[in-house]
Amino acid sequence: MADKVLMKGNEALAESAIRAGCRCFFGYPITPQTEVAAYMAKRMPQIGGTYLQAESEVAAINMVYGATSTGTRAMTSSSSPGISLKAEGISYLAGSDLPAVIINICRGGPGLGGIQPAQSDYNQATKGLAHGDFHILVLAPNGIQEMCDLVSDAFDLADTYRMPAMILGDGMLGQMMEPVALPEPHESKIAKPWATCGTDMKRKHNVINSLYIKPDELEKIVMDRYARYRHIEENEVRYEELMTEDADIVIVAYGASSRIARNAIMAARAEGIRVGMFRPITLWPYPKKALNRLADTAKAFLSVELSMGQMIDDVKLAINCRRPVYLANRTGGMVITPNEILAKIREIKGETL
Amino acid sequence: MKKITIFAGHYGSGKTNLAVNAALALKRRHDSVILCDMDIVNPYFRTKDSEAILSEAGVRLISPRFANSNVDLPYLPAEVAAIFGGNYVSVIDVGGDDSGAIALGQYADRIKAVGYDMLLVLNARRYLTLEPTEAVEIMHEIESASSLRFTGLINNTNLGHESTAETVTQARNYMEAVSKETGLPLVATSYREDLSPALTPQDGVAWPIKIYEKPGWALY
Structure with a gap:
């Protein structure tokens, strides 16, 4: 294992996302998570990835939707008010069975609230994030090493179950520094036969969509999704x-x-x-x-x-x-x-x- | 002893805690000491957190007017002018990287006029300055943003609560490489006061420091 290094939580999230194969990051600055975006802005061009500062959080989450549709590992990060803005896009991701990693470095609320650490987005993350019947995976690290480890796991879980995964941290975890052993860069082996990445004229084209006009069709899709959620509840709890x-x-x-x-x-x-x-x-x-x-x-x-x-x-x-x-x-x-x-x-x- | 001592460097290299330690140490030898917080980049972990300790010791703290309040406005108060006058000796805590050093640049001419030391705080275990070349690059960026030249290096290598005496001394080759590349002397090696690294004259002044603001979530 490599020597430990001293990292800020926000930097550790960004670096381990890159090491987990994240190649697209779309962000918008907000205290106390801005270092995630700043770090990505510096590193992504060095490794041939894409960093883009969107014009708003709403744009950023929809860019994630587009990137992840192609099978690319994509991430966005924000803090509380910005997550509220992303909510609609997260519902669309869930409704289209798309994986994505979303980071919330929570600050005091409601409204613009404050910039100091808080956990007041618990209900939002676990229950009422946006419209529709759906869940997202929510992982809550309590130290910088665990932030590194869980980002990797979040990408794997999101790909495995084709759903968004959130890392729920707070301003304290984002800003504090601790020694970490960074994971080695690793390639995901999870196949994505659903991705819209070109047919090479060898298969029927894939469709990424969350619109179902016929209610019986939509009900079946949601029911199937909930069967998957039950499987996750049986197999993926951590404490x-x-x-x-x-x-x-x-x-x-x-x-x-x-x-x-x-x-x-x-x-x-x-x-x-x-x-x-x-x-x-x-x-x-x-x-x-x-x-x-x-x-x-x-x-x-x-x-x-x-x-x-x-x-x-x-x-x-x-x-x-x-x-x-x-x-x-x-x-x-x-x-x-x-x-x-x-x-x-x-x-x-x-x-x- | 120059009238102004500036601590600058990479994000999280330990500038703020060193600046607080330096101001408190200076106060034992000088009547009038100012700690000037010029970090208008990051609203977390700043000198304002140590306000009580500083004020008890009689160190005058000048910080962004609304620091640690709901309106963290990125401007410096006119009061900063105090560091150039009177009998004051001052310590300046600069924000991280070149973006933090921009705020310093506006005072460059006046700082040069009264005399200064600018110390590059380095932690050889910080992820984005693991290579001496990365540290040198940040040094040049800060000099360019602040219009001031560094005069020395400080080895503040640590691994937070996992720091040992060896963490400090293992950075010797690294510091030597940065010193050689920049021509700057290593003026001091700082370490948590409960550690006793085996230092030699080449490490500069041995500087045991206190960690102020040990928070409730700390693991040590």
């Missing part, structure tokens, strides 16, 4: 557990807040409170079964978020409300501290244990 075996209180946290929660857990353990953590890495598919198992032994759950209680609903659903679920949160770009989480843990201990 990590930390000291959950004996935990009375299980913190559920993803991304940046899981790092802060980890420090709070160490402090709580030092006080003799048995706290553990369940960290979903795939936010869709959500690791429901694994989380539900923990409700057999844990007495309470605590959702730690940089949002107003969005993931907490998925925690309650996963455990069928068998245990009380609490919330420790900040929002709007404010970052929760280990002490604030610890205070909530002590409160839960008083009420439940």
Whole structure:
């Protein structure tokens, strides 16, 4: 393995996308993800790829649609307000069964919001991204190494299941620096017989389309797609557990807040409170079964978020409300501290244990 | 000691933390010290985060007027003129790469008039400056954007929380190559104060530094 290097999250996302074979990047600058585009602008011409700063986020996502239709690995990135603008295009990608990687380095909202880190796009990413019956894969890294690794996986999953995959990060992950071992450049072996890349007069032409005028046809397409989603829910969930075996209180946290929660857990353990953590890495598919198992032994759950209680609903659903679920949160770009989480843990201990 | 010391270099090379360390160290020898934040490129991880420590130590912080607020406007306040007058000695923290150094260029003539050192902060483990030639290229871009010449190099090689004493000393050949190519002396080697790299006179001044602003999500 090559020597580790020090990288910013945004740079790491861009470089590992290139190493995973991404050859088209369409972007538009927005804090705190601008370094992804800046990095791509510098590197893509060096490797014979295409970098294009579109005139808007709407244009960028539709350029992704075009590029990925040809079978090329394509990516776009933005931050919260820009993702809202891309929403229509993402629905079209899903409706046309097209793979693509979309990065959201989330900032405080709604509206223009702020420029500091937030997780308030959880519901948008996992549930209400755009119109129509569809899902996208949502992967939530909590460190720079995992950002590198998950970008690669996102391209593979998107190609395998022919659907968009999102890396949901936040301003903190985008901007912070950590040592990483970059993956070696690798070629994808996933065949794309559906791609519109020229027939060579040897086959019937392919059609990429999301318009179905006949309702029975559209219903069948959507039903088939949902069968694929069920397969993904069975086979592609990812999560990590930390000291959950004996935990009375299980913190559920993803991304940046899981790092802060980890420090709070160490402090709580030092006080003799048995706290553990369940960290979903795939936010869709959500690791429901694994989380539900923990409700057999844990007495309470605590959702730690940089949002107003969005993931907490998925925690309650996963455990069928068998245990009380609490919330420790900040929002709007404010970052929760280990002490604030610890205070909530002590409160839960008083009420439940 | 020149009136103005400028820290410039690649994004994420460690300029801001070195500038904060330098200003606090200067304050122990000088009454009037200014830390001037000229980074109007990136709104994250800036001197403003260390405002409390600086103000407690009596270092005057001059930073973009709306830094760390909702309106991060890319302009510098008129107050910057303070670095040229009075008894002040100043440390300037420049934004990353040539795009960050453009803001510095407008003051080039006045900086030259009062005397300055401009130090190129290098981290041999930063991905886009892994090769000495890449570091030299960025150096030329910054000089061209700022209309100022570098006077020395600082080895600030680190791997964040995975840094060891060896991380620092392994960069020696790299620094030597940059020094040879640019003709600039290696004036200092900086390292987290809990590490004790085996430095030699060729590494320049040994500069143990504190990491200010250790955040709640840090792993060390």
